[in-house]
Amino acid sequence: MKVLGRLWLILVFIFLYAPIAVMILISFNSGESTTEMQGLSLYWYRELFRDKATLEALKNTLLLSVSAAVLSTVIGTLAAVGIDRMKNRFMRGAVMSVTNIPMMNPDIVTGISLMLLFVFVGTLLGLESYLSFWTLLIAHVTFNLPYVILSVLPKIKQMDKNIPEAALDLGCTPWQSFFRVELPFIMPGIATGFIMAFTLSFDDFVISNFTSGSSFETLTIHIYSMIKKSVKPDIYALSTLIFAVVLLLLVVSNLSDRDGEPAKEKSPERRGAARFRGKEGGAAK
16 A cells, blocks of 8 residues: 555656746757757746846836735734734624625626726726826735734734733834834744735736736736747746745745754744843843
8 A cells, every 4th residue: 555655656746847947858859849959058947037028027027026925024024913913802703704705706707897896996087097007016915914923823823812912011002012022022923925916916817817917018928929829948947946936936935944953942932031131130230
């Protein structure tokens, strides 16, 4: 049974990663063929940096992804703290249910509903162009928020609630308690939420296709427009670079989310409480 289990696991990994391996191999092909290797070369990587349209779409995508990830992380972290501090369990459950709707909803439903909302608001305001970078940014923040909240909430629940209260008793203001005691402890969850929001925003096509205007083209929309004619091999090189970056972000995310701590006295919240205790003792002297 163990042999069959390992064989099955190997087959699953081959099924998952064989397409990526083929893409990476073809990106180093010296010819234009996607079925025959004509030699190893970096030709298509050089051609990638000469393709102005693709680089412009990549720049737009990076701008959108970073902006959406930053806004989603800030809003999602504050929302997670607020949800955790709700006293009413029914209200907390209702808020969590509403928060999870963008995550559970099909992308096409979210995209169409947001597009109709933007067109409606744009008509009321008398705007010439209903869809732009800003509508795309709002749409990305909308579907990123649940993932950030679900990344930060578990870290908040793992934190000892007595530590922030001890900081308050030692003369710390609520804002100081949050930034110096709570924030360092939940930072791994915040980092995970930021990385997840960035990758989801970078990868999105369906919602972006419905909420972007003609003046702003993301990489996924650019590649989709190329499929109607022919995909240039330099896209394989770009996809390989994106895969390498995402793999690196995944490694960073896993390392930042490790639960083990060297010692209890070295945990962020205990260091923060000790710092406040030291200041309080110094003031008393």
